[in-house]
Amino acid sequence: MAQDMPPKGGYEPVQYKRNLPAKGFRPGIMLLGMGAVMTYGWYKLIVGIREGNELAREKMWARIHLTPLLQAEEDRDQVRRYWADQAREKELMGENFKVYNSDRFVRPTYAVTPQPTK
Amino acid sequence: MSTRRPQFNQTVLIDTTPLPDDIPKVQEVGASSAPLLSASYFIGARCRDYNDDYMQCKNENPGRGEFECLKEGRRVTRCASSVIEDVNKHCLEQFTNHWKCLDNHNHQLWQCRPFEWRLNKCVFDNLKLEKKIPDQPQNVIPVEQRPQQIFADRKFRSIEGKPFVPGQEAKQ
Numbered sequence: 101m102a103q104d105m106p107p108k109g110g111y112e113p114v115q116y117k118r119n120l121p122a123k124g125f126r127p128g129i130m131l132l133g134m135g136a137v138m139t140y141g142w143y144k145l146i147v148g149i150r151e152g153n154e155l156a157r158e159k160m161w162a163r164i165h166l167t168p169l170l171q172a173e174e175d176r177d178q179v180r181r182y183w184a185d186q187a188r189e190k191e192l193m194g195e196n197f198k199v200y201n202s203d204r205f206v207r208p209t210y211a212v213t214p215q216p217t218k
Numbered sequence: 219m220s221t222r223r224p225q226f227n228q229t230v231l232i233d234t235t236p237l238p239d240d241i242p243k244v245q246e247v248g249a250s251s252a253p254l255l256s257a258s259y260f261i262g263a264r265c266r267d268y269n270d271d272y273m274q275c276k277n278e279n280p281g282r283g284e285f286e287c288l289k290e291g292r293r294v295t296r297c298a299s300s301v302i303e304d305v306n307k308h309c310l311e312q313f314t315n316h317w318k319c320l321d322n323h324n325h326q327l328w329q330c331r332p333f334e335w336r337l338n339k340c341v342f343d344n345l346k347l348e349k350k351i352p353d354q355p356q357n358v359i360p361v362e363q364r365p366q367q368i369f370a371d372r373k374f375r376s377i378e379g380k381p382f383v384p385g386q387e388a389k390q
Contacts, residue, residue: 180236
């Protein structure tokens with residue numbers, strides 16, 4: 101019996117490579133492009149952060165210039181209330197009691213209601 | 219200083235007793251936050267020494283500064299009042315425009331640069347007070363003098379004015 105032999109001229113070449121069209125740029129170009137986009141983004145980000153820092157500095161110094169003014173007003177008001185309170189206590193009790201074992205000024209947690217003044 | 223906040227019912231707990239007569243009277247500044255922010259650098263320019271004195275006094279009297287530093291506090295308030303008064307006298311329009319802009323823009327200084335440049339120019343011309351932010355890097359334009367602000371909602375147009383640089387009036 102005759103054996104199965106290869107066809108004359110040999111077999112057709114086997115296609116083992118995929119035949120896909122090359123889409124887009126070469127990988128090297130893509131990498132460069134990505135680097136360029138990222139560099140631009142980082143540049144804008146850093147410029148923005150630096151301007152933000154300067155704006156923060158501006159805001160902070162504005163507040164630094166105002167702090168003594170606001171604090172002085174608050175202190176005067178607190179001292180006024182404290183002395184009024186002391187005078188009221190002296191009038192009612194005859195003497196001032198020392199409630200804290202220190203000379204520091206303590207912001208009052210509770211306050212008595214004074215009589216309505218005219 | 220105690221950090222406890224007083225629990226006040228403001229409708230009932232109003233104590234109007236004035237300070238004793240041996241304490242000199244001083245008129246409080248009475249400006250709200252936007253005018254204060256607008257004038258802050260001019261207050262800082264004129265009252266730096268008084269402010270430093272007051273803060274030093276507070277620092278040297280820990281816990282007693284409220285009583286010991288009343289004199290320094292009065293000086294601070296008088297100086298700031300004088301600045302606000304002078305700005306109101308000479309630059310009322312620019313000042314009002316700027317702090318109204320600040321009020322409308324969430325107190326963000328970078329939204330109101332054109333108004334600020336006009337105010338800075340007027341104050342520098344009339345009162346010789348200069349807005350200067352300390353500790354800025356030397357190699358860049360100071361942030362308040364940049365013609366465009368990155369964080370601003372809109373671009374400033376050139377007809378709105380140029381950045382005001384003190385001492386460069388002769389060139390322009």
